[in-house]
Amino acid sequence: MRILQLHSNFIVFKPVEKEINIAEEAAKEETRIEEVVVLFTAIEEGDSSALAQKAIDDARAFLGKLKVNRILIYPFAHLSSNLSQPSQALAIIKDMEVYAKSKGIETFRAPFGWNKQFTISIKGHPLAEMARSYAPVQAAAEAKVPCEGKKEEEPVSAALKAEDTMKSYWHILQTDGSLVPIEEYKFKGKSNLQKFSQYEIKKTRAVTQMPPHVPLMKRLEIADYEPGSDPGNIRWYPKGRMMKSLLEQYVSLRVAQYGGMEVETPLMYDFNHPSLSSYLNRFPARQYVLKSEDKELFLRFAACFGQFLMAHDAQFSYKQMPIKLYELTRYSFRREKSGEVVGLKRLRAFTMPDCHAFCTDLEQAKKEFMIRFDLCIDVLGNIGLVKDDYEIAMRFTKDFYAENKDFIASLAAKFDKPILAEVWNERFFYFALKWDLNFVDNQDKAAALSTDQIDVENAKRYGITYVDEKGEKQFPLILHCSPSGAIERDIYALLEKAYREQMTGKAPMLPLWLSPTQVRLIPISDRFLDKVEQLAQQIAARCIRVDIDDSASTLQKKIREAEQEWVPYIIVVGEKEIESGTLSVRDREQKGKQENMTADQLITKISEKIAGKPFKPLPLPLYLSKRPSFHG
Template sequence: MRILQLHSDFIVFKPIEKEINTAEEATKEEVRVEEVVVLFIAVEAGDNTALAQRAIDDARAFLGKLKANRLLIYPFAHLSSNLSEPSTAFAVIKDMEAYAKQKGIETFRAPFGWNKQFTISIKGHPLAEMARSYTPTPVTAPDVQVGGEGKKDEEPVSAALKAEDTMKSYWHILQTDGSLVPIEEFKFKGQSNLQKFANYEIKKTRAVTQMPPHVPLMKRLEIADYESGSDPGNIRWYPKGRMIKSLLEQYVSLRVAQYGGMEVETPLMYDFNHPSLASYLHRFPARQYVLKSEDKELFLRFAACFGQFLMAHDAQISYKQLPLKLFELTRYSFRREKSGEVVGLKRLRAFTMPDCHAFCADYKQAKAEFMERFDLSLDVLSNIGLVKDDYEIAIRFTKDFYTEHKEFIAALAQKFGKPMLAEVWNERFFYFALKWDLNFVDNQDKAAALSTDQIDVENAKRYEITYVDEKGEKQYPLILHCSPSGALERDIYALLEKAYREQITGKAPMLPLWLSPTQVRLIPLSDKFLDKVTELAQQITAKDIRVDIDDSSSTLQKKIREAEQEWIPYIIVVGEKELESGTLSVRIRETKGKQENLTTEELIDKVSKQITGKPFKPLPLPLYLSKRPAFHG
């Protein structure tokens, strides 16, 4: 059981819609509770009544310290990916409520199984925010041996990760003319998204306290879901989601190949005690998965750096071949993110990361390459469906680097055309001298990094990567680390969050047409038209457009409504009139269902123009809806 405990001035919540079929009955009325300790609770597999009572006893003791006696039990499933069955979870929640009331606590409970909207005001004292975790029986974590036989230690944490929590940052806004303005002096008028991003970065509060909108969307649209049989942060992908992810993989790989990246493949795991790797681990701010094989301690890679650097170490490189560009689409990279930060597709422990390294002779060459990759990254995201209004950029460097390369940094800012958040350090601790990362700001005013690039000034020497210069002498190159899209799972998170935001503003939420699992839905007016509609579907499919047919027994109105709920871009009802005239009445989602009369050839041309230049994959599910299983109940 996982509990987020918040001492609150008040909480206001309102049930919006049932999230599961077995949700309890509840009214959609707003509820306000004041001066209350809120328990956000995820019931996990194996939790029972005894555990529920233990949690309430702890909460009761906490209430005693506060001299308070009001408790709200709030079911909150996404604190864990190891959830119990809904019926068991509901029973445990009700046991907690009954036991709390039995102990004389004034107890409230939010309805189980509902997607709820809430607003909360948390008090400011040191004990106001606490996290609790309970297991039915004591569990002893396996020892992790690092750095010598028989040595028991905590989960290994890199020196860089520890430094990230303690090092002093100086925050500025980098303006488009290259000047730095201390953040407390900057006027954020017209820059509300940048202000939200700055607040998020400076506070470094990554824990999630409410369900992001993309989580119910990824489930309802049958894109992805949590996998209770795996470690948290490892996601199951349904056919629609796998197709979307595969198209992104193909698109980014194609763009990097056009840029000149040579695609390679490297191992998933590496020796913890390899001298170069061990040194690098402590310069990279990430937590590792650790495993043991025979006499070796191994870690799962969190980027493609390790394999590409070892490959470059063994290569014979001339200055004539620089910049040398190696690329890998890592499926998967692994990072042991904190459990309270793992949520939906935003922050995962296993993710797909396009990773392109460029080995450059000197700063002049590195800066030119850096600029080209900056353009590549912005263009890749734009074609995925994320434009400059959707994100903000953070750029990070030392004071000395800024002084030495001010014109270059100003050129980056001018190219972006919007102010950037700048994190400035007195001295360099990480392996990079300069880094930028592009961040999507979501509906909870939290951010997630997508594209990034870095100028690495350490690892060539660490891995003994050299090239032969004009004089025949060996030199160490600079290394650029770029992911032009960032983790592909995060791209999908950003697209779903963006669609939700557009829905709030009155637009029809949808995915980009080239990523929509079904691009055209055909609805026969009755079964007697099914054969002709199938012929029509085959005609459209032959032009690399994904078409399906709703042959279910539902009413016409329900079929149209369900197509809209699936975000189908083009919906066409086909009957006698359409077949005889050859003209189709097409409902276009982008224009909120506005109908347009098109011939089949005009429809094909309209769709094809919007997806030209993008990868194509066939329909990921059977043509007929009656043949499809329901992956999410």
């Protein structure tokens, strides 16, 4: 049996003439049905009533999802070249109709045996079009790995087999390296891991609140939606641009210290390049496509292409390996579905540091993997996201675990927190092992930050080779690592974390090195402006971002506004301070407690806290009265 299932706005059909002599009686009139799932159905040799019921049951499963309860069974012989006898076919079609009605479905049927004309309007969503094929006997068809973007289901048996291959078996990998099936694991005291597991496995969501980081990114003048672009393409205000730039610099610095060689590669690539087109098929991201003269190009959705094409042309041997290439893409483009794009969490254009390491063999890859694992955790920690802020998932096949149990156990021991493990029976992605660190936000949704994976496929695909000890060409293993994840996502995580801390009664703030204003000076009156400016210059000369609130508001209001801007240190300056040289510093970290210190002591205190981090000067005019407001 073959069924083409179409979720339609409407269908209009009209019987024209009888094609066979057993055709049913029908009037040659137009029938119009609105909001209906149309089942174009061909009955094949050997089909039974049981199969008819199964077909209806499968269709019912979709009716629920589509929120429709109306079907049209439309006999359509052209789907098969192995049709059954018309008399049997009619009987089965009728069985389908009776069964569907018995299940409470509003069922229509087009007459059997007629040549009919029809007009149909199909809905555009992914589930709208679906082809199904039912084999009459359980002959094992060959299994195929389902391919993303294909709106067709494989024959049942093949689909079942593929499902078995793709089926994820969820476990918790404990710090001693043992696996506990998720149903048996006690999440006591591990509520974030539980939330993350739920999100990964069941995708449960129940919140209707706007993600807290969205109003924050606007109010703090970090970033905003850009209505003049495509959804998920963000505008960055001066403060946000500065933060993003610092994060970019920091991650790039750390990768350089690790040994990554920074390169730059094109934003757009030829759709028809042989290596690229086969990679595209393995990577289920939707692209931005553009035409230039007679070429079709796509905007890159990862940094892999440029680096792989570069590695393809490079000459290297085992003596130089592992070789590490690095690029920070500004931007990677993924045309996420409009309903999925949200705030800084999921974008269509995002900044992605990506470091690939080309390794000779699994031993070298494992060693390198471990080094990068440390690097990622340390980078995130310095950005302001510690182990309590994220959960880890590790994904591998049954066989890989069996063969590398000690290695996986050592990763688990190093992380020192239980790990969500996704285990497959067979490998169907290009990696043998992958982990990702996931931030769990205030809506209990998870977003991946850092990740690393051992790629066992792409060297061959891109023709990347190295020369081994015997002078023979070999394919390397490739590690893909983003030490921080997307930079935008880091900012999302920092804002969500700040919001969470606010909920627990703490003053929300950004890490000191990322705060656009680190010190705010508030003169008590205009009379002190000159002296305050001198103080500002003294502080700014030591690479600290300081500004002056010279607006016309009252003192109290200026303090309130500085607090609402999350300024870490606020200093009111008047006669006392200028004469004594002692400043009364309001410390946000300590909920606004005031502490007396000299300017030099403050400078030392801040310098120690931001040591080792990149610096950028104040991204806005020194005087608040000279600043435009970018949002409200």
